[in-house]
Every structure is written in C-alpha cells, then in structure tokens.
Amino acid sequence: MTTADTSSRTRGPGLFVSLVIHFVAEAIAIWVATALVSGIHVYGGITTYLWIAVLFGVVNAVLGTVLRLLTLPLIVLTLGLMSFAITVAMLALTASLSSKLDIDGFWSAVGAAAIVAIVSAVIELFTRRAVSN
Numbered sequence: 001m002t003t004a005d006t007s008s009r010t011r012g013p014g015l016f017v018s019l020v021i022h023f024v025a026e027a028i029a030i031w032v033a034t035a036l037v038s039g040i041h042v043y044g045g046i047t048t049y050l051w052i053a054v055l056f057g058v059v060n061a062v063l064g065t066v067l068r069l070l071t072l073p074l075i076v077l078t079l080g081l082m083s084f085a086i087t088v089a090m091l092a093l094t095a096s097l098s099s100k101l102d103i104d105g106f107w108s109a110v111g112a113a114a115i116v117a118i119v120s121a122v123i124e125l126f127t128r129r130a131v132s133n
Helices: 003-010 015-036 046-070 072-077 081-097 106-132
Strands: 040-042 101-103
Touching: 015 040, 015 046, 015 106, 040 046, 040 106, 046 072, 046 081, 072 081, 081 101, 081 106, 101 106
Parallel strands: none
Antiparallel strands: 040 101
C-alpha cells in the first residue's frame, strides 16, 4: 500500500460535502430561530430555508469577513461582542436581500442571530465528529 492510498483514507469529506453539511446546519438553525423567535418569518418550505442559509453564508463569508477584519481592534476590545453585532447586521442584510425572510425588529434579529449561532455550532460539532469517525 502506498502513502497515497493511506492518505486518502485519513482525509475528511471534500469541500462540496463540507459546504452541504454547513448549509444544511444553517438551514436547520434558521428554522429553529423562526420557531423560537416570534419576529422572524420565513415564507416557504425546505428549499427556502436552504436558499436563505446559502445567502446568509455568502453574505457572512464575504462582507462579514471584511467587516470583522476592519473592526478587529473593536472585536478584541469588546471581547467578541462586536463580532456578534456584525452577525446580527449580516442577518438583517440577508433579510433585506431576500423576499422570503422578514425580521420585525432589532431585538428579533439579535435573538435569531444568537439562536442561529448556537444551533449551527452544535449541529456542526456533532456532524464533524460523526464524519471524522
């Protein structure tokens, strides 16, 4: 058995599989947020949740990353609270870009962002453990 054969066995899932797992976890987290926060409304079914998760992921990855880099001193100074504020803003931006997601107010966005962050982190923690085993 060559080293190429053994290294392919120890690798994790590919990029596509990792992205699908991430977006499904985000869609589930958004669903949980809509179930728990009365000010968050999603109009549609499973594909709508997946679309919103992809849109939120792209907005957060592109614009959220730039904002986090620009506000890095504030993030350090506020012990990460500024990063959470950026996540709330990215969720609000996602709602403004999609006609299928409505957020009634600031506190609804804060609650939804907190729930999405917690639920997606827990789901991805379990899926990473399951995939790595």
